[in-house]
Amino acid sequence: MNGKAVHRCLHVLDLEKSLAFYKRALGMSEVRRMGPEDGSWTNVFIGNDATGFQMELTWNRGRTEPYENGGRDSHIGFMVSDIDAARALHEEMGCICHTNEALGIYFIEDPDGCWLEIIPQKPDNVRQSGVDVLGALRNRRSVRVYSEEPIPSMLLDRIIEAGLLSASGRARRPWELVVVRDRAMLAALAQCRDSGAAMLSEADAAIVVVADAALSDTWVEDCSIVMANMHLEAAACGVGSCWIQGRMRQAADGRSTQEYVADLLGLPDNMALEAILSLGMPASAAVPHKADSSLWTKVRRIG
Numbered sequence: 508m509n510g511k512a513v514h515r516c517l518h519v520l521d522l523e524k525s526l527a528f529y530k531r532a533l534g535m536s537e538v539r540r541m542g543p544e545d546g547s548w549t550n551v552f553i554g555n556d557a558t559g560f561q562m563e564l565t566w567n568r569g570r571t572e573p574y575e576n577g578g579r580d581s582h583i584g585f586m587v588s589d590i591d592a593a594r595a596l597h598e599e600m601g602c603i604c605h606t607n608e609a610l611g612i613y614f615i616e617d618p619d620g621c622w623l624e625i626i627p628q629k630p631d632n633v634r635q636s637g638v639d640v641l642g643a644l645r646n647r648r649s650v651r652v653y654s655e656e657p658i659p660s661m662l663l664d665r666i667i668e669a670g671l672l673s674a675s676g677r678a679r680r681p682w683e684l685v686v687v688r689d690r691a692m693l694a695a696l697a698q699c700r701d702s703g704a705a706m707l708s709e710a711d712a713a714i715v716v717v718a719d720a721a722l723s724d725t726w727v728e729d730c731s732i733v734m735a736n737m738h739l740e741a742a743a744c745g746v747g748s749c750w751i752q753g754r755m756r757q758a759a760d761g762r763s764t765q766e767y768v769a770d771l772l773g774l775p776d777n778m779a780l781e782a783i784l785s786l787g788m789p790a791s792a793a794v795p796h797k798a799d800s801s802l803w804t805k806v807r808r809i810g
Contacts, residue, residue, distance in 0.1 A: 514552060514561040515583060518574040519619050522549060522566040528618055529553055532600060533585055535562060539659040554661070559743070576621040582614065583623050590627035597625070643743035645795040650747025651706040653787025658711045662744045666786070667714065669740035670733040676725035682733050682781075685715040685772055692771070696783065698759045699767050704751050704783070712786040715753075715768065717778040727754070730781035737784050747789035753780040 519525040529535040535553040538561060542549040547568050554561040562583075587593040590611070597603050597615050604622060606613040614622045663686075670684055687693055688711065696715075697707035707713055716733055718726040734750055741748035758767035765780045774780075 512560065514563045516550075516563040516565055517576050517617070517619065517621055518565045518567070518570075520566075520570060520573065521618060522551065522564060524618050525564050526551065526553065528602075529562065529564075532597060532602065532615060532617075533623070536661065537659075538661050539656075556665075574619055576617075576619055581622075583621070584626055585623055586626045586628050588628045590625070593625055640739075642795075643739050645797065646793070647739060647742040647796070648747070648793045649749045650787070650789045650793070651749050651785070652790045653706070653709055653711065653747055654790045656711075656788040658746055658786060658788060662746055663712060663786070665744055666737050666740045666746065666748075666784075670714070670716070670737040673729070673733045673736045675729040675732065676723050679723040679725075680729070681718040681720070681722035681726045682730050683717055683719075683778065684733070685717065685774075687713045687715065687772075695771055696768070699753065699756075699764050699771075699783070700751065701757050701759050704785075706749055706785050706787075707751070707783070710785045710787045714784040714786065715772065716781045716784070717774060718781060719777050720779045721777060726779065727781065734782050734784060741784070741786060745789075747787050749785040751783040751785055753782050 517525075526537065530553075534555050534557075536555065538552045538554050540549060540551040549566045551564045551566075552561045553564065594603070594613060597613075600615075602615040602617070604614050604616040611627055613625050615625060616622055667684060667686065670682075673682075675681065687696065693710055693713055694708045696713055697704050699707075714737060716730050718730050720726050723729060738748050738750055753764045753768060756764040758764050760767065762770075768774065768780050768783075769776075769778070
């Protein structure tokens with residue numbers, strides 16, 4: 508069993524002050540938050556596009572005594588692309604607490620006394636592995652049951668960007684994406700198939716992938732790549748997703764799924780439907796896939 512570091516928890520006395528500090532000092536923004544209805548505590552997860560690792564800031568109502576978050580004996584390291592610009596900013600903020608000129612590093616201290624190491628990005632500093640593609644593939648599932656937790660906007664944007672960065676034949680990019688979060692529209696989309704689309708009524712979002720078929724004779728393949736990339740990024744982000752085929756399928760009212768979705772979304776006549784990606788935070792965790800011996804029998808090697 509291999510564990511993957513995904514976040515570190517720090518306890519904070521002033522949540523808004525800490526959020527402002529991490530936003531300015533390290534460009535980390537709120538990804539999601541959680542807590543009970545009585546407001547006795549709040550957990551806010553923060554992150555940025557530089558890494559999938561997140562900080563979990565925990566605030567407890569009524570706490571007045573300082574927390575023990577580590578100090579110099581326990582710190583978190585952050586690599587920056589421009590160490591001089593970072594140092595100038597942190598000097599302006601007055602948060603630098605220690606420097607090591609011999610190693611070319613320094614430390615800043617957050618509002619609750621946690622030391623954060625600032626490391627320059629250079630070949631000597633071995634880059635840690637970032638995206639684990641195989642890990643995302645193993646965790647990918649067709650998730651049809653969702654919790655009521657909304658998808659953080661930051662994660663939804665990452666999923667959309669994964670689609671926008673997809674490869675296409677001759678770089679024509681014939682596809683367009685329609686992102687739906689309106690509850691009534693999602694409920695209506697759930698009727699786009701005579702079966703297999705009911706989960707859309709409980710989804711937090713849906714991404715409809717359409718294309719101008721006149722732009723490329725590989726539009727079906729291009730749209731499939733978009734769908735697969737978004738499906739995979741959703742898994743990497745911990746968001747549940749399900750591919751709902753639209754092309755060559757029939758709606759619950761007898762129309763083709765193409766006609767149904769085009770009328771519902773007001774699509775122009777030149778736009779052909781490929782599929783819809785249903786999205787929501789999963790109601791439960793799934794066991795990862797594994798490429799077992801039966802799958803390896805589909806591999807034939809020459810040479």
